[in-house]
Amino acid sequence: MNPVTLLDLSAQRRRLGERIERAVQRVFDHGQFILGPEVDELEGQLAGWCAGRHVVSCASGTDGLLLALLSRGVGPGDAVFVPGFTFAATAEVVALLGASPVFVDVERPTFNLDPASLEETIDDAAERGMTPRGVVAVDLFGQPADYEAISKVCESTGIWVLADAAQSFGARVDRRPVGTLAPMTVTSFFPTKPLGCYGDGGALITDDAADAELLRSLRNHGQSDRRYDHVRVGVNARMDTIQAAVLLQKLTIFGEEIERRQALAIRYNAALADVVTVPRVREGADSVWAQYTIEVDGRDQVAGRLAARGIATAVHYPLSLHRQTAYRDYPTAPGGLPVTDSLAGRVLSLPLHPYLTEAQQERVIAAVRDAVQ
Numbered sequence: 001m002n003p004v005t006l007l008d009l010s011a012q013r014r015r016l017g018e019r020i021e022r023a024v025q026r027v028f029d030h031g032q033f034i035l036g037p038e039v040d041e042l043e044g045q046l047a048g049w050c051a052g053r054h055v056v057s058c059a060s061g062t063d064g065l066l067l068a069l070l071s072r073g074v075g076p077g078d079a080v081f082v083p084g085f086t087f088a089a090t091a092e093v094v095a096l097l098g099a100s101p102v103f104v105d106v107e108r109p110t111f112n113l114d115p116a117s118l119e120e121t122i123d124d125a126a127e128r129g130m131t132p133r134g135v136v137a138v139d140l141f142g143q144p145a146d147y148e149a150i151s152k153v154c155e156s157t158g159i160w161v162l163a164d165a166a167q168s169f170g171a172r173v174d175r176r177p178v179g180t181l182a183p184m185t186v187t188s189f190f191p192t193k194p195l196g197c198y199g200d201g202g203a204l205i206t207d208d209a210a211d212a213e214l215l216r217s218l219r220n221h222g223q224s225d226r227r228y229d230h231v232r233v234g235v236n237a238r239m240d241t242i243q244a245a246v247l248l249q250k251l252t253i254f255g256e257e258i259e260r261r262q263a264l265a266i267r268y269n270a271a272l273a274d275v276v277t278v279p280r281v282r283e284g285a286d287s288v289w290a291q292y293t294i295e296v297d298g299r300d301q302v303a304g305r306l307a308a309r310g311i312a313t314a315v316h317y318p319l320s321l322h323r324q325t326a327y328r329d330y331p332t333a334p335g336g337l338p339v340t341d342s343l344a345g346r347v348l349s350l351p352l353h354p355y356l357t358e359a360q361q362e363r364v365i366a367a368v369r370d371a372v373q
């Protein structure tokens with residue numbers, strides 16, 4: 001039997017056919033490889049997905065996070081609160097700027113930042129003489145974090161919140177799209193994200209026109225409107241025109257792909273809830289299911305049994321950030337991160353992508369049920 005892969009980017013490629021090649025060919029023909037017309041067009045289209053907010057494209061999700069922190073003036077002595085259960089980029093940019101990431105626990109069943117742990121950790125950091133500046137909340141596996149609760153904590157402590165929506169572009173909470181749930185949001189178009197390009201790419205979304213201008217300048221070496229007039233220290237973090245051209249084609253089918261992901265996740269939940277801990281979305285929220293991640297006892301043994309039946313799985317993430325070599329000396333929540341630690345040993349992501357067939361999904365379901373018996 002054919003293996004069932006975690007993702008299948010080739011199926012989407014076949015579906016889009018030659019449209020992407022033609023779009024890229026047009027960029028070759030006009031030759032404006034940096035900040036070409038497709039970049040403007042893409043920013044306009046993405047704004048349409050985010051209730052008309054300002055969209056500034058950039059070179060990757062990580063660069064987007066870096067630009068966001070630069071726009072907030074983050075530097076040495078600052079404490080920026082991040083979940084311990086996330087991809088490294090979330091904390092990396094904080095450390096890179098000489099500030100201190102402070103690791104906060106996450107909550108079940110959403111895998112997202114726990115507002116109570118956040119509040120405790122901010123108080124503790126302030127007591128220890130650090131300067132709390134902001135929070136980077138992560139929309140893990142495609143579900144938006146609880147920005148309402150997080151924003152309340154931030155308001156009472158006078159710090160900002162940034163949304164790391166690298167995995168969640170296209171998701172909603174009470175009909176409000178990702179990009180509008182926090183004052184500033186970063187997303188990624190890494191090829192395996194729900195909306196991925198054919199290389200690196202990312203975008204920032206903000207409700208503030210002045211912030212958008214600042215981000216445009218920062219992504220382009222701190223240049224002002226006048227060429228070669230640099231008014232601040234910036235970076236080179238522009239999106240390639242070719243990637244914008246690819247994304248414009250993929251956006252035409254993105255809505256349908258999200259619906260397909262959601263239908264598959266609902267089927268998994270119905271078929272597996274009695275044997276493993278299935279992922280849940282909060283009331284009123286939805287997820288774009290960047291990953292479909294269960295919790296299960298004997299995770300590695302279950303993964304091995306699935307592999308033996310040709311079913312790929314992955315562990316997102318096997319080692320929480322505050323336990324990794326590069327990050328283990330940074331501060332954490334006062335009581336540690338018990339939920340994060342527990343999840344790292346129990347999570348398992350199953351195949352889910354818009355082109356997974358029902359027959360393939362049935363195979364995965366049967367194999368999981370057998371593996372946990």
Ligand SMILES: *Cc1c(COP(=O)(O)O)cnc(C)c1O
Nearest residue numbers: 060061062087089090166188190
């Ligand atoms: C992928 C990812 C990033 C980084 O995005 P890149 O485009 O790969 O730089 C940041 N945060 C999270 C949570 C991610 O999943």
